[in-house]
Amino acid sequence: MDILKSINEVPIRLTDERWVHIVENHDDLAGFYDEIIDIIEYPEYIIKGYRDALIALRQIRKGKFLCVVYKEITAEDGFVITAYFSSKILLDREEIIWQQQKQMKH
Numbered sequence: 001m002d003i004l005k006s007i008n009e010v011p012i013r014l015t016d017e018r019w020v021h022i023v024e025n026h027d028d029l030a031g032f033y034d035e036i037i038d039i040i041e042y043p044e045y046i047i048k049g050y051r052d053a054l055i056a057l058r059q060i061r062k063g064k065f066l067c068v069v070y071k072e073i074t075a076e077d078g079f080v081i082t083a084y085f086s087s088k089i090l091l092d093r094e095e096i097i098w099q100q101q102k103q104m105k106h
Contacts, residue, residue, distance in 0.1 A: 001013060001014065001015045001016060002014045002037055004037055004040045004041050005040075005041055006040060006041070006054075006056075006070070006072060006078060007041075007043065007046060007098055008072060008075075009075075010072040010074075010075060010076070010077070010078045011076060011077060011078065012040050012070050012072070012078040012079060012080060013077075013078065013079045013080065014036070014037065014040075014079075014080045015079070015080075018079070018080050018081070018082070019033065021082065022036075022080075022082055022083050022084075025082070025084075026082075026083065026084045026085070028085060029083055029084070029085070032066065032083075035058075035066060036066070036068050036080070036083050039056045039057070039058045039066060039068050040056050040068055040070060040080070042100075043056035043057055043058060043068075043098070043100065044057055044058045044059060044099070044100045045057040045091065045094075045096055045098065045099050045100070046096070046097045046098040046099075047089075047091075047094040047095060047096055047097060048094070048095040048097055049069055052071060053069050053070065053071050053081060054069070054070055054071070054072065054097065055067050055068070055069050055070075056068045056070065057089065060085070063087050064085060064086070064087045065085070065086050065087070065089050066083070066084075066085055067083060067084055067085070067086050067089070068080060068082075068083045069081040069082050069083065
C-alpha cells in the first residue's frame with residue numbers, strides 16, 4: 001500500500017486491493033502505477049466527481065486524460081477509488097476545483 005499526499009495535504013491510500021480492482025477493470029492501466037501515484041500528488045486539474053469524490057487529471061495527449069478518482073474522508077485520511085483513461089472530459093463543462101498554475105517563461 002502506498003500513501004500519497006493530495007493537493008490538500010490529505011494522506012490518500014492506494015491499497016493493493018484497489019490496484020487489483022483498477023487493473024482488472026482497466027487493463028490498459030497495468031503499467032501506469034507510478035503515474036497514478038504521481039497524478040494524485042501533482043495533478044494538472046482536480047474536478048468534482050460523484051458523491052464528494054475528487055478526480056485528479058493529467059492530459060496524456062490532446063483530448064485524452066488519465067483520471068484518478070479518490071475521496072478525502074477527513075483531513076487525515078483518504079483513499080483511491082479507481083483510475084481510467086478518458087477522452088470524454090471537456091474541461092469547460094466540468095466543475096474545476098483546482099488547476100495547476102502555468103509557469104511563466106522569462
